[in-house]
Amino acid sequence: MARTTLTRTVLAAVSAAALFALGACSSDAGTQTGGGGETNAADDGVITLGFSQVGAESGWRAANTKSIQDTLTAENGFDLKFSDAQQKQENQIQAIRSYIAQQVDVIAFSPVVETGWDAVLQEAKDAGIPVILTDRAVDSSDETLYESFIGSDFVLEGEMAGQWAAEQYDGEGYQAVELQGTTGAAPAIDRKDGFESAIAGSDIEIIDSQTGNFTRAEGKTVMEGFLNAHDDIDLVFAHNDDMGLGAIEAIEAAGMTPGEDIKIITIDAVKDGMQALADGKINYIVECNPLLGPDLADITKKVLAGEEVEKRIVVKDEAFDQAAAKEALPTREY
Structure with a gap:
């Protein structure tokens, strides 16, 4: 079933020329100018993204992980660094700090819990590394600590x-x-x-x-x-x-x-x-809907290009009774 996004316009795939232009105007990986300025990927045009997943607790999570790994590939201009937090917040915080130390271009993660993120997200902000939330939001009074949330209501x-x-x-x-x-x-x-x-x-x-x-x-x-x-x-x-x-x-x-x-x-x-x-x-x-990989790729490219992005991007979810499930199953992607 096709995904529908309520608050965004789906971008077309970025061309090789656009990726080259992004790399040509970049400085050191992980740098960001203030005041809504441009954030740049590495000189080779490859976007290094560190992603911390909640875990592998369900079929939904497996589908979500597959969508991210299948989308953020070298062919699409990404170098994905992936970690599994095994449903422990301390593991995610450690992974985020590791990504900061590696000076990745972007950090994305699906938070295990809502609270307790301000300190490590401030560290990412101080390092000039934008953060994108997927699937789950954080409870923070400082919305400047992350660029956008992509997920369901x-x-x-x-x-x-x-x-x-x-x-x-x-x-x-x-x-x-x-x-x-x-x-x-x-x-x-x-x-x-x-x-x-x-x-x-x-x-x-x-x-x-x-x-x-x-x-x-x-x-x-x-x-x-x-x-x-x-x-x-x-x-x-x-x-x-x-x-x-x-x-x-x-x-x-x-x-x-x-x-x-x-x-x-x-x-x-x-x-x-x-x-x-x-x-x-x-x-x-x-x-x-777990298929958030394309959304994450699109928003990452927009952030690194210095474009404005929606703070909260909500995907549309359907509902199914028995008849609708029978109709949907033959072409179900996840």
């Missing part, structure tokens, strides 16, 4: 999930449990807030909520705990597909039918989740 995703739940199940007295993402992570905070605001006024009640850290294994474990603690669960809201798939395993092991005995709503719309939706084991999925 997590609050809206939660709202879309909650609105569908309220439309389908209000009046049924449903008791819901929530599988949260990693504590302190932007999608976990925002999806929870969005879902709760959307079901407010309905008779859907969240009776338990715990983190499953966005992983299938922990989603299964937490769901097993929910099933042991409650005998009246009607609905599961999982902050991502992987935790929802783990919940399916726990529900089936308990002798119940997911999608029927217990309804399931998730967010992401990766292939495994979409297949479970098509099979009737999940009831509704809100998309979170």
Whole structure:
């Protein structure tokens, strides 16, 4: 399915001549002029970008990593330096400091959690290295510490999930449990807030909520705990597909039918989740598009060319019921 961006114009691929011009007017790698001036790549025209990924916790993250690695290639004028933080903020901070020491042209990362970034981002700013946030935002009062955020509206995703739940199940007295993402992570905070605001006024009640850290294994474990603690669960809201798939395993092991005995709503719309939706084991999925590599490449080139960029670039996410999942699956990219 084609990606749609709400607040940007997609740039055409940069030509070899444009890359040469960028390199010809550059000075030392990682330098930046103040006051909205031009930031330049190395003299050979190759853009060295250091990227710190959250981890490899889900199918969504794997698709996101593949999009970045497939796009930021030598053929496209990039030298990508990639690191996996294994869901630890200290690993990301260490990676960012390593990129600063290497004097890369640009640093990009998907923050493990929202807070605690000001010091290291100030170090990047002092070194004249622009920072681009992907997928997840940071909670900072100083927006000059980064150039742009590229990703989804997590609050809206939660709202879309909650609105569908309220439309389908209000009046049924449903008791819901929530599988949260990693504590302190932007999608976990925002999806929870969005879902709760959307079901407010309905008779859907969240009776338990715990983190499953966005992983299938922990989603299964937490769901097993929910099933042991409650005998009246009607609905599961999982902050991502992987935790929802783990919940399916726990529900089936308990002798119940997911999608029927217990309804399931998730967010992401990766292939495994979409297949479970098509099979009737999940009831509704809100998309979170992971294919951010082209956006990151475009914004990086604009920043280094000294062009103005949007501070917040939000991609459009769709939503799927069973029929829509069956239609989308044959051409699904992730």
